[in-house]
Amino acid sequence: MATLMEDEVFKAFSTYAAIVILKMLLMAPMTAYYRMTRGAFSNEEDVALKPAEERKKLLRTHPDVERVRRCHQNDLESVVPFVMVGLLYALTGPELSTALLHFRVFAGSRIFHTISYVGALPQPSRALSWTAGMLVTFSMAYRVLSTVLLL
Template sequence: MLDLMQDEVFRAFSTYALVVILKTMIMAPLTAFYRFKRGSFANEEDVAFKSAEERKKLLRPNPDVERVRRCHLNDLENVVPFVLVGLFYALSGPQLSTALLHFRIFAGCRIFHTISYIGAFPQPCRALSFFAGVGATVSMAYHVLSKVFVL
């Protein structure tokens, strides 16, 4: 592992992978924050000490809470493939400048996607950031496949 950390591409990948993983991890406490702020809970046990009437009110979905949850789900659907594909990509010996471009595009797109999703920016802000991030991951996957498959 120590030898890998000497490789500039692998260090860059590790940095950007950790950035997007930590951003994804922040979404769970953010969801909880919105649940408490909006008074919208998902489970009976979360409101067990409230009266029956209060429980009914607190167990209703809230659009803001659902927006944060969907953003978190979208992160999980995109960050996991990025980390896996990015690992193979980093180990495939790409040029540092090209690797940095892929990693930066993906990380920047995910951060902007979260801001535009939670901030309810008008489309196509969110869609463009989503597709650019997916494009970076697909481009890395193509690079890896082109190195391992000889047709």
Template sequence: MAELMENQVFMAFTTYAAIVVLKMVLMGPLTAYFRITRGSFANEEDVSGKSEEQKKKLLRTHPDVERVRRCHLNDLENVVPFVLVGLLYALTGPELSTALLHFRIFTGCRIFHTIAYVSVLPQPSRGLSYIVGMLVIISMAYRVLSAVLLL
């Protein structure tokens, strides 16, 4: 473990992985914020103590809440593969500059994707950030498979 902590590529990976995981985790409180400010709750217990009429108004979906939820789901679909493939990639011994390029592009894409999704920026901004992020994961996976298959 001490050797890994001295490896610059591994340290860069842990830094960028922590950033995107933290961003993904913060989507939960952002969803809660949108639920509270938009008065849109999903569960009966979230509106306990309210009259039946108030419950009907509060137990509903809201487009803004659903947008943040979809953004969070998209993070789950992309950040988890990045962390798994990125870890394997870091262990293949890539050049630091190449690894940093992969990690930084993915992290930037995920942050921009969230801004584009929540702020409702016009397409293709969100779509391009998603595609570029996926290409980074594919590129790292290719390196991992190439390293393993050449052994």
């Protein structure tokens, strides 16, 4: 384990995995912030202390809240596979420069994806950032499979 923690590729992976995981984790408080500031809640218990007439007004959807919530869902669908595949990729011994390119493009694509999603930037900004992240994950998966494939 000590040798692994000294490996430059593994350190780089750990750094970028932590960045995208933290970004993903910050989406939940961001969703809560948007819910509170937009007065749009999805559950009865969230508005239980409000008067009955106010509860009806607060139990609603809001486009800003939905955009942040969907962005968080998309993070779960992209960041989790990146972390799993990226760990296996780091263990295949890739060149540091190639690994850094993969990790940086993925982290950048997820950060830009969030900016374009929450900021409601016009397409294809969100689609291109999502595609870049997925291509990185597929590229790493290809490296893993081509390195260790045993059928």
